[in-house]
Amino acid sequence: xxxxxxxxxxxxxxxxxxxxxxxxxxxxxxxxxxxxxxxxxxxxxxxxxxxxxxxxxxxxxxxxxxxxxxxxxxxxxxxxxxxxxxxxxxxxxxxxxxxxxxxxxxxxxxxxxxxxxxxxxxxxxxxxxxxxxxxxxxxxxxxxxxxxxxxxxxxxxxxxxxxxxxxxxxxxxxxxxxxxxxxxxxxxxxxxxxxxxxxxxxxxxxxxxxxxxxxxxxxxxxxxxxxxxxxxxxxxxxxxxxxxxxxxxxxxxxxxxxxxxxxxxxxxxxxxxxxxxxxxxx
Amino acid sequence: xxxxxxxxxxxxxxxxxxxxxxxxxxxxxxxxxxxxxxxxxxxxxxxxxxxxxxxxxxxxxxxxxxxxxxxxxxxxxxxxxxxxxxxxxxxxxxxxxxxxxxxxxxxxxxxxxxxxxxxxxxxxxxxxxxxxxxxxxxxxxxxxxxxxxxxxxxxxxxxxxxxxxxxxxxxxxxxxxxxxxxxxxxxxxxxxxxxxxxxxxxxxxxxxxxxxxxxxxxxxxxxxxxxxxxxxxxxxxxxxxxxxxxxxxxxxxxxxxxxxxxxxxxxxxxxxxxxxxxxxxxxxxxxxxxxxxxxxxxxxxxxxxxxxxxxxxxxxxxxxxxxxxxx
Numbered sequence: 284x285x286x287x288x289x290x291x292x293x294x295x296x297x298x299x300x301x302x303x304x305x306x307x308x309x310x311x312x313x314x315x316x317x318x319x320x321x322x323x324x325x326x327x328x329x330x331x332x333x334x335x336x337x338x339x340x341x342x343x344x345x346x347x348x349x350x351x352x353x354x355x356x357x358x359x360x361x362x363x364x365x366x367x368x369x370x371x372x373x374x375x376x377x378x379x380x381x382x383x384x385x386x387x388x389x390x391x392x393x394x395x396x397x398x399x400x401x402x403x404x405x406x407x408x409x410x411x412x413x414x415x416x417x418x419x420x421x422x423x424x425x426x427x428x429x430x431x432x433x434x435x436x437x438x439x440x441x442x443x444x445x446x447x448x449x450x451x452x453x454x455x456x457x458x459x460x461x462x463x464x465x466x467x468x469x470x471x472x473x474x475x476x477x478x479x480x481x482x483x484x485x486x487x488x489x490x491x492x493x494x495x496x497x498x499x500x501x502x503x504x505x506x507x508x509x510x511x512x513x514x515x516x517x518x519x520x521x522x523x524x525x526x527x528x529x530x531x532x533x534x535x536x537x538x539x540x541x542x543x544x545x546x547x548x549x550x551x552x553x554x555x556x557x558x559x560x561x562x563x564x565x
Numbered sequence: 566x567x568x569x570x571x572x573x574x575x576x577x578x579x580x581x582x583x584x585x586x587x588x589x590x591x592x593x594x595x596x597x598x599x600x601x602x603x604x605x606x607x608x609x610x611x612x613x614x615x616x617x618x619x620x621x622x623x624x625x626x627x628x629x630x631x632x633x634x635x636x637x638x639x640x641x642x643x644x645x646x647x648x649x650x651x652x653x654x655x656x657x658x659x660x661x662x663x664x665x666x667x668x669x670x671x672x673x674x675x676x677x678x679x680x681x682x683x684x685x686x687x688x689x690x691x692x693x694x695x696x697x698x699x700x701x702x703x704x705x706x707x708x709x710x711x712x713x714x715x716x717x718x719x720x721x722x723x724x725x726x727x728x729x730x731x732x733x734x735x736x737x738x739x740x741x742x743x744x745x746x747x748x749x750x751x752x753x754x755x756x757x758x759x760x761x762x763x764x765x766x767x768x769x770x771x772x773x774x775x776x777x778x779x780x781x782x783x784x785x786x787x788x789x790x791x792x793x794x795x796x797x798x799x800x801x802x803x804x805x806x807x808x809x810x811x812x813x814x815x816x817x818x819x820x821x822x823x824x825x826x827x828x829x830x831x832x833x834x835x836x837x838x839x840x841x842x843x844x845x846x847x848x849x850x851x852x853x854x855x856x857x858x859x860x861x862x863x864x865x866x867x868x869x870x871x872x873x874x875x876x877x878x879x880x881x882x883x884x885x886x887x888x889x890x891x892x
Contacts, residue, residue, distance in 0.1 A: 345763055365764035374765070381762045383755055393748075394755045395759045398767025404776060407747035409738050417748060483791050 296321040297342075297373075297465050302351035304337055304521075311337045313521040314351065319465065319499055324491055326500040329518035330541055333510045335501045336378060336488065338466050338518070342361060343375050345367040370398045374463035376454040378470045378501075382442040388453050389438040392425040395460030396455050397426075424460060431493075432456040432486060448479035459490065465497045466490065472504040480504060484511060509533060517541065569849060571718035573838045579726050581834020582733045583795070586788040587811030588818070588826035589740070590656075590781035596821040597777045598759040599672065600664060603679040606808020607686035608656050608782050612648040612789020612863060613704075613799050614690055619644040620705045637707030640727070641790075648786035656782025657775050665771070691801040704797035725794045736787060740780070742793065744823060753777055757821070806865075810837075813872050819885020828883055840867030 297319040304312045312334040319325050327335050340346045342353055347481040353360040360368055374395075378485040389492050400421055406414035429435045432452040437445055442453060451471055458466050468487070472480045484507060490496050502508045508515065508529070515532045517525040525532050532538055587609050594602045623640045663682050667675040694702060710725040744750035755763040756773045764770055792807060793799060810833060818829025841864030846853055876882070 345761065345764075361778075364769070365761070366767045366769045369765055369767035377762070381759055383758045383762070384846050386754065387757065390751060394763070394768070395750050397748060402748055404743060404747070404749045404780075407749060408745050410742075414747065418746075422750070457766070463611075524789050 294320050296356060297499070298352075298354045299342065300352045300354075302338065302341055302347045302353065304334075304341055304346060305349055311521050312341065312348075312518075314519075315516075315518065315523050317499075317516055319497055320514070322491060322495055322497055323513050324487065324498040324500065324511050325514040325516070326512040327516050327518060328502065328505075328508055329524075332520075333518040333541075334521040335518055336469060336519075339375060339469055339501065342368070342467065343373060353455060356511075368399070369461050371374075372462070372464035373467065374458035374461045374465075375393035376451070376469055376471060378460050378473060380447075380450050382454060382457070384441075384443045386442055387439050388429065388434055388442050389425050390488050391442050391453060391457050392428055392460045396421045396424055396459040397461075399460075399462055412481060428460055430458040431459070431489075433482075448475055448482070450482065451475065451479075454489070454536055455486065459494065459496065463496055465499060467501075468497045469501045470503060471500070472502055472507050480507060483507075487511060494558065505533075568720075569784050569842070569845065572720040573842050574835060575717060575720050575722065575853035577835030577838035578831060579729060579795075579834070580838065581703070581814075581831035582729060583788055583792055583807070583830075584811045584814045584834055585827040585830025586733055586736065586784050586791070587807060588815040588830045589823065590785040590788075591812050592815040592818070592820055592823060592826040593753075593781045595815070596823075597753065597774050598664065598675075600675050601679065601812065602659075602664075603676070603782070603808075604659055604663075604682035604686060605656075605785055605812075606804035607683050607690070608652050609785040609789045609792070609808060609811075610690065610804030611655060611686070611800070612652050612786035613793035613803065614694070614702065614789075615648040615651050615786065616644045616790040617704045617799060619647060619703045621705070624705050624707050626705070637709040640707065641794075642711075644731070644790050645787060648790045649783040652786025652789065653779040653783040656778040656785070660775060660778040665774075687801045687804075700800065704793045704801040706794050706797045710794050711871040725791070726886065729791045729795065732787060732791060736784065740784075740823070743780070747772070749776060809862065810865075810868070813869070817872055817875060817882055819882025820884065822884045823838070825882055827882035832883070833872070836871045837864045837868040838872070840864045840871075 290482075295318045297317070299315065301314045301316060302312055303310075303314050315338060317327070327338060329335055337375055339344065341348045342360070344360065344363050344367065348361060351361075355371055355373060358371060360371060360373070363371065383394060386394070400417045402411070402414040402417040406417075412518045426435070426438070429438050432455060434445070434449060434453055434456065435497040437449065442450065445453060455466070455468070455471065465485075471487070472483055475483060487498055487500070488511070491498050500508065500512065512529055515526065515529055516523060517532060517535070517538050519537075525535040527535075590605045590608070591602060594600060594605070616855070620640060623635050623643060624637065659682055663678045664675050667678055691700075693699070706725070710723065710728065712724050713721040714724055716724055727739055744753065750766045752763065753767060753773050753776065755768055756770045760770045763773075799862065814829035814833045815826045816829070817833055818825030818827070
């Protein structure tokens with residue numbers, strides 16, 4: 284275990300230490316550490332209200348942490364605005380889909396391309412060469428990404444007219460358009476049917492395998508988490524209660540307790556399920 | 566009769582184009598901040614004052630030897646560029662000082678701040694020009710703009726009218742390019758729709774908001790220059806009525822919608838001109854003598870009644886999106 288941790292720390296792309304956030308009297312995230320190895324798929328799980336989304340919001344600069352550090356490839360991100368964090372190389376999707384409703388699928392991706400383009404408004408008005416090259420490269424990148432998530436034919440459709448599963452995929456493509464080193468996916472499988480979830484699983488794998496982007500996942504679908512993740516961190520009431528490889532985490536007594544309550548974890552359920560599905564049915 | 570209608574359409578189109586240019590400033594700012602920038606009427610008037618000053622200094626005084634002094638179109642170009650720079654910068658400063666500190670305050674607070682800025686600007690203009698003993702600003706319009714270029718259906722089309730249409734067309738074309746087909750335009754639209762998500766796409770929303778104020782201010786400034794040439798008698802309060810009408814045009818078209826602002830401006834201009842010309846029908850249909858009582862001064866009343874009626878049936882404006890409230 285400690286050997287694994289130190290190995291992870293050495294090759295970490297994202298390194299979070301003692302991250303803390305309070306809202307009034309509520310300790311939402313309490314001194315949470317997270318080491319994300321480069322080109323890995325890691326998950327942050329925990330019951331509702333465990334502080335997972337708050338944790339993501341701090342990493343992406345939406346909330347400023349009260350304490351702790353966030354380093355991306357050695358660069359400190361604390362205090363940066365969300366747009367600066369994105370430029371540094373972190374992208375994310377949302378628990379509730381937040382596509383730009385009145386834009387087409389392609390335009391949504393073009394917006395995501397924003398930080399990688401250079402032409403300003405003067406270039407746009409004068410149609411300078413810089414502007415034309417910029418737009419051309421953006422459209423090209425959008426085409427590649429739409430193809431990647433399997434939405435090439437829907438490029439000119441209004442984003443909100445797409446089926447639910449496609450909207451989730453479009454959101455991932457839009458996040459990828461910013462050229463991230465790390466992509467944070469906040470409950471990407473929420474509301475998906477089993478078939479859509481299977482497709483999503485393949486997509487997340489190819490994000491890592493083909494694009495080399497590191498994936499951090501918040502997810503309640505335990506089947507997805509257990510089969511995809513290489514490493515899992517469990518939060519409960521803002522505190523990290525367990526971490527490790529999927530098979531270790533799922534038989535952890537504290538994790539059972541957090542999900543099922545004290546009695547259930549100590550009693551029949553734990554014995555019966557451990558080694559087979561574990562928390563998978565929770 | 567045909568000439569009568571054509572005349573109304575031409576004059577309505579001209580004044581409507583002016584409203585449209587000013588309305589764009591209201592609608593774009595509303596789009597990104599959901600704020601009605603009441604100071605916009607004074608930003609617009611500042612464009613008019615800039616025109617007054619430029620033409621006063623650079624154009625030959627009335628009655629001077631013909632052919633002396635700078636080319637009137639060159640002076641006009643100088644006035645346009647100066648107004649774009651001055652009004653764009655002014656609008657950015659207004660946002661920075663009066664609205665940004667209140668970004669997270671309840672919506673009514675920046676609105677009051679906007680009214681305050683509007684009053685302050687009126688007094689600043691009064692002070693600056695009043696110091697030089699000028700309380701009425703009679704713009705020194707070169708003859709090239711007041712001259713009738715051609716006559717359509719008994720309506721004289723003057724130099725300023727053509728200039729207005731050309732300038733407006735060029736600006737709308739540029740605006741469309743910028744907003745709908747460029748990186749910054751997409752970023753502005755993204756900020757307008759969802760500021761938080763736009764931030765996570767690497768867009769600096771404050772920069773985009775400043776840019777929106779720059780564009781709105783520049784359009785207002787150009788509108789002010791054109792207004793000053795078409796209606797060459799200004800005072801520190803001249804911005805108010807065109808401002809209110811342009812704002813109404815933006816609401817009529819669907820506030821937040823750029824094509825809506827243009828359409829709203831044109832519709833309002835034509836309605837207003839139609840109602841202002843009703844008394845003229847008496848000469849065509851002597852039996853409708855009662856129409857003679859509807860003098861041109863009532864055109865504003867009529868325009869606003871029409872506005873109210875349209876909004877009763879289409880509350881989100883002509884091109885506005887329906888905001889159905891979920892219960």
